[in-house]
Amino acid sequence: MEQTILLAHGGGGDKTNELIGRIFSRHFSNPLLTADDAALLPLGDKTLAFSTDGFIVSPYRFPGGNIGKLSICGTVNDLACMGAEPRWMTCAFVLEEGFPVDELEQIAASMAETAKKAGVVLVAGDTKVCARGQVDKIFITTSGIGIKKEGVATSGSFAKPGDAILVTGDIGRHGATILLAREEFGIEAAITSDCAPLWHLVNKALTICPDIHVIRDATRGGFGTVLYEIAGQSGLGMQIQEERIPVDGAVSGICSMLGLDPVYLACEGRLVMIVPKEAREAVLAGIREEEDGEKAAIVGYVAGKEQAGRVLMETSLGTVRLLPKPTGELLPRIC
Amino acid sequence: MEQTILLAHGGGGDKTNELIGRIFSRHFSNPLLTADDAALLPLGDKTLAFSTDGFIVSPYRFPGGNIGKLSICGTVNDLACMGAEPRWMTCAFVLEEGFPVDELEQIAASMAETAKKAGVVLVAGDTKVCARGQVDKIFITTSGIGIKKEGVATSGSFAKPGDAILVTGDIGRHGATILLAREEFGIEAAITSDCAPLWHLVNKALTICPDIHVIRDATRGGFGTVLYEIAGQSGLGMQIQEERIPVDGAVSGICSMLGLDPVYLACEGRLVMIVPKEAREAVLAGIREEEDGEKAAIVGYVAGKEQAGRVLMETSLGTVRLLPKPTGELLPRIC
Numbered sequence: 314m315e316q317t318i319l320l321a322h323g324g325g326g327d328k329t330n331e332l333i334g335r336i337f338s339r340h341f342s343n344p345l346l347t348a349d350d351a352a353l354l355p356l357g358d359k360t361l362a363f364s365t366d367g368f369i370v371s372p373y374r375f376p377g378g379n380i381g382k383l384s385i386c387g388t389v390n391d392l393a394c395m396g397a398e399p400r401w402m403t404c405a406f407v408l409e410e411g412f413p414v415d416e417l418e419q420i421a422a423s424m425a426e427t428a429k430k431a432g433v434v435l436v437a438g439d440t441k442v443c444a445r446g447q448v449d450k451i452f453i454t455t456s457g458i459g460i461k462k463e464g465v466a467t468s469g470s471f472a473k474p475g476d477a478i479l480v481t482g483d484i485g486r487h488g489a490t491i492l493l494a495r496e497e498f499g500i501e502a503a504i505t506s507d508c509a510p511l512w513h514l515v516n517k518a519l520t521i522c523p524d525i526h527v528i529r530d531a532t533r534g535g536f537g538t539v540l541y542e543i544a545g546q547s548g549l550g551m552q553i554q555e556e557r558i559p560v561d562g563a564v565s566g567i568c569s570m571l572g573l574d575p576v577y578l579a580c581e582g583r584l585v586m587i588v589p590k591e592a593r594e595a596v597l598a599g600i601r602e603e604e605d606g607e608k609a610a611i612v613g614y615v616a617g618k619e620q621a622g623r624v625l626m627e628t629s630l631g632t633v634r635l636l637p638k639p640t641g642e643l644l645p646r647i648c
Numbered sequence: 649m650e651q652t653i654l655l656a657h658g659g660g661g662d663k664t665n666e667l668i669g670r671i672f673s674r675h676f677s678n679p680l681l682t683a684d685d686a687a688l689l690p691l692g693d694k695t696l697a698f699s700t701d702g703f704i705v706s707p708y709r710f711p712g713g714n715i716g717k718l719s720i721c722g723t724v725n726d727l728a729c730m731g732a733e734p735r736w737m738t739c740a741f742v743l744e745e746g747f748p749v750d751e752l753e754q755i756a757a758s759m760a761e762t763a764k765k766a767g768v769v770l771v772a773g774d775t776k777v778c779a780r781g782q783v784d785k786i787f788i789t790t791s792g793i794g795i796k797k798e799g800v801a802t803s804g805s806f807a808k809p810g811d812a813i814l815v816t817g818d819i820g821r822h823g824a825t826i827l828l829a830r831e832e833f834g835i836e837a838a839i840t841s842d843c844a845p846l847w848h849l850v851n852k853a854l855t856i857c858p859d860i861h862v863i864r865d866a867t868r869g870g871f872g873t874v875l876y877e878i879a880g881q882s883g884l885g886m887q888i889q890e891e892r893i894p895v896d897g898a899v900s901g902i903c904s905m906l907g908l909d910p911v912y913l914a915c916e917g918r919l920v921m922i923v924p925k926e927a928r929e930a931v932l933a934g935i936r937e938e939e940d941g942e943k944a945a946i947v948g949y950v951a952g953k954e955q956a957g958r959v960l961m962e963t964s965l966g967t968v969r970l971l972p973k974p975t976g977e978l979l980p981r982i983c
Contacts, residue, residue, distance in 0.1 A: 314749065315749060316748065316749055316750070317745075317746045317747060317748055317749060318743045318744070318745055318746060318747040318748075318749060318752065318777055319745060319777070320745050320777050320779060321777075322743070322775065322777050323743070323775055323776045323777025323778075324777075329775060332749075332775060333773075333775065335749075335753075336749070336752055336753050336756050337756060337773055337775075340753075340756040340757050340759070340760040341756070341759070341760055341763075341770040341773070343769045343770070343771075345736070345769055345771045346769070346770060346771055346772070347771060347772050351772060352736070352738075352771035352772040354735075354736055354771065354793075356691070356694070356795075357692055357693070357694065358692070359691070359692065361793070363736055363738060363771055363772060363793060364738065364772050365738035365739070365740045365772055365773065365774050365789070365791055366740065366774045367740035367741070367742055367774050367775075367776045367789065368776075369742055369776050369778055369782075369783075371782075400689075401680070401687070401689055401698055403687075403698060403699065403700035403791055404700070405700045405701065405702035405789045405791075406702070407702055407704055407742075407787055408653045408657070408658070409653070410652075410653055410654060410655050411652045411653060412652060412653040413651065413652055413653075414649065414650060414651055414652060414653060414667075414670075414671070415651070417653065417671055418670075418671050418675075421671050421672060421675040421676070422675050424675070424676070425675040425676055428676075434678045434680055434681070435676040435678070435681060436678075436680045436681055436682060436687035436689065436698055437681070437682050437686060437687040437698060437699050437700055438668075438672055438676070438700065439700055439701050439702050439789075440657065440658055440664060440667060440668065440672075440702075441658045441702045441703075441704050441981075442653055442654070442655050442656075442657050442658025442659075442980065443658075443704055443784065443980070443981065444655060444980060444981075446781070447704075447706075447783075447784040447981075448704075448782075448783055448784065448787070449778065449782040449783065452742055452783070452787070454700070454702065454740045454774075454789035454791075456700055456738055456740075456789075456791035458689075458696070458698060458793065460691075645777065645778070645779060646776075646778065646779075646782075
């Protein structure tokens with residue numbers, strides 16, 4: 314392993330996993346330490362979900378949201394992916410000296426609005442300030458506690474051959490939005506981040522089918538990275554159809570121009586669900602009735618052990634190709 | 649209020665309170681939102697304590713600890729101050745590109761060691777990386793869940809006239825250590841930070857006297873700031889005797905040289921307890937038997953409403969003076 318931290322160690326891909334394995338998993342090893350979106354903690358007759366996420370997105374304001382909204386959505390969705398109803402959150406701010414107070418107020422207002430929408434309350438916080446040049450404007454870390462729905466058990470290892478692969482909306486909008494907001498490419502397009510709290514979608518899906526096998530939010534590394542993770546954890550393959558994957562026209566256009574694959578662009582309001590075959594149409598219909606679920610689609614199925622660890626894509630020409638392995642987030646500071 | 653964030657907004661004093669009041673309390677207002685060290689959350693027949701703290705200390709290594717040890721102690725002690733046994737923690741790292749991996753490993757090892765000592769487990773984490781110059785080396789945010797001891801209720805507003813003011817050890821060591829570690833003053837002295845996890849002291853004290861009225865950790869702003877906070881919350885006065893306050897000789901010496909008052913230097917392993925008069929000697933004796941409690945002392949008493957909001961100090965000459973009002977942490981990035 315390298316002697317110093319690289320940007321790729323924060324990209325959510327192989328380098329991040331290497332760092333976690335070499336440093337954090339080794340030192341913090343205990344039966345409750347999770348590699349999932351949130352830890353599950355037994356307490357009396359309930360199971361708590363507990364999760365944390367740091368947000369350093371640049372720029373801190375972008376079409377469709379800001380770092381405050383993102384910081385609520387990220388933690389709400391991590392809890393939701395464990396089948397846990399988000400209940401309480403904390404937030405810790407690190408601010409740069411000179412940061413405009415009215416911008417901070419707008420960020421706080423977004424957090425409050427998003428928390429209300431997600432049905433979660435902010436119960437404690439912390440504020441630290443660094444001198445100019447010691448932190449880039451504003452970082453927020455949120456943590457959350459949720460209460461797991463009874464009878465629900467989701468994990469990447471629970472995928473079964475024949476399960477349907479469902480995605481709750483068009484992919485890659487957050488990544489494309491941040492890319493354009495950086496103004497390094499001189500491209501303008503009417504794209505907004507998909508950033509949204511999604512417990513209501515999870516709750517709807519689990520009410521229709523309590524036995525959903527896997528729920529993941531496709532953040533750093535995007536939809537493709539999540540599929541490779543599930544393929545790895547389950548020891549199965551994933552087969553998807555390119556033409557079924559919902560992608561906004563503007564996002565496709567930008568990807569073509571820049572040579573990017575939308576399946577690897579970050580989302581902040583999209584879930585991947587691995588659903589038992591017999592429940593797939595009912596779950597899809599239920600999700601489509603909900604806000605931020607209107608464009609949900611079934612995009613493929615879980616293949617058997619003979620495809621273990623592989624993600625195959627049927628192209629619109631009818632050929633099948635191996636999706637290139639994910640390399641971690643393309644852009645630093647996407648979230 | 650100012651239009652931009654000042655260093656003082658992170659100092660833990662009046663400016664921090666102004667920012668919290670103007671922005672966070674206003675937008676995040678809800679019945680569970682706490683101004684105490686941790687929020688208390690009813691769940692079935694239990695009460696959870698939930699708290700978060702960001703750590704940006706500079707330098708990140710100092711005599712007696714590092715940012716990792718500090719990040720565990722800070723959150724453990726916030727939970728302990730609510731009478732809650734710390735159980736589970738999360739940690740979120742923001743690292744600067746180029747940060748040495750072996751330093752990160754030492755920090756993680758300190759975190760694991762301190763967590764073990766405190767009886768808490770790290771259950772989830774997050775890692776983000778910024779490009780050089782966008783974050784100063786390493787920031788860590790920890791969050792924790794504790795379970796409140798039954799029958800215990802502590803709050804700054806619960807102080808009663810005649811209660812004893814107890815401090816669990818000599819004050820100001822963390823602040824003095826960081827001051828010297830900055831190497832701006834060219835002073836050398838054998839001082840180490842008091843940084844320590846303190847649930848064992850709280851548990852011991854509450855076992856001896858479940859009716860302890862207030863427990864606070866004297867961090868940003870030090871012992872004096874905590875006394876002013878309790879005086880404000882209870883609408884009573886605080887009367888302390890200068891010669892009873894434990895201060896290390898080297899800390900006094902540095903304070904004399906630099907014109908500082910040790911009562912306003914930060915601690916990271918010292919509690920202030922407001923104890924019913926009849927239990928004070930038993931609680932003191934119990935705490936003195938414990939590690940990090942050997943130098944505990946009773947340093948004064950809670951005065952009546954006629955002294956409301958005032959902290960009076962009897963000097964070694966027998967005169968009584970009003971302790972100057974705290975102005976928030978003297979140094980930025982103390983924790």
